[in-house]
Amino acid sequence: MKCRRCGKIGNHYCSVEGRQLSENDDGDFFLSMAIGAVTDSAILGGLLGGDLVGGIVGDLLDGDLDD
Numbered sequence: 919m920k921c922r923r924c925g926k927i928g929n930h931y932c933s934v935e936g937r938q939l940s941e942n943d944d945g946d947f948f949l950s951m952a953i954g955a956v957t958d959s960a961i962l963g964g965l966l967g968g969d970l971v972g973g974i975v976g977d978l979l980d981g982d983l984d985d
């Protein structure tokens with residue numbers, strides 16, 4: 919899994935995030951994106967998936983298709 923913040927692969931110390939990141943941290947982004955797309959709600963995606971940015975992206979992706 920490639921880090922969406924700095925582009926490094928897998929577990930690493932993310933200089934952008936300023937903390938140690940694991941594969942699971944990146945997974946939350948995609949989970950949030952999926953929930954945001956399905957529920958058409960950035961808030962729900964962010965809350966349930968744990969990554970508000972992912973929820974927003976999912977919501978935007980879904981909205982674009984609807985328009």
Ligand SMILES: [Zn+2]
Pocket residue numbers: 921922923924925926930931932933934935939
């Ligand atoms: Zn990183």
